[in-house]
Amino acid sequence: MQELSCTSCGNRVLVDKYSPTHTSIQWLTDAEKSCPRFAAQVEAGVRSMWIPTCPALRESIDRAAGNGALRTDALRSEPIPGRLG
Numbered sequence: 442m443q444e445l446s447c448t449s450c451g452n453r454v455l456v457d458k459y460s461p462t463h464t465s466i467q468w469l470t471d472a473e474k475s476c477p478r479f480a481a482q483v484e485a486g487v488r489s490m491w492i493p494t495c496p497a498l499r500e501s502i503d504r505a506a507g508n509g510a511l512r513t514d515a516l517r518s519e520p521i522p523g524r525l526g
C-alpha cells in the first residue's frame with residue numbers, strides 16, 4: 442500500500458490501486474474526525490460505514506494514479522497473455 446493524503450483535508454490514508462476501477466483505501470485515522478466531508482455526512486445522520494469515501498480524496502487518488510505518483514499493480518497481478526518470459 443502507498444501513503445497518500447487528501448488534497449482537500451490533508452487526511453492521510455493508505456491506498457492500493459489495482460486498476461482504474463478497483464481502489465482500496467485504508468484510513469490511518471478516524472475518518473469522522475479527520476475528514477470534514479465525512480464529519481458533515483455523519484452529522485447529517487449518515488453512518489460512516491455507508492460513506493464510500495471522501496470525494497476529494499477519491500480525486501486525489503485518481504490524480505496521483507494519472508501522473509504516476511501512485512503505482513497501479515495491475516500488470517503484476519494480472520499477467521498479460523503473449524508476454525510470457
Ligand SMILES: [Zn+2]
Pocket residue numbers: 447449450451452476477478495497498
Ligand atoms: Zn477529505
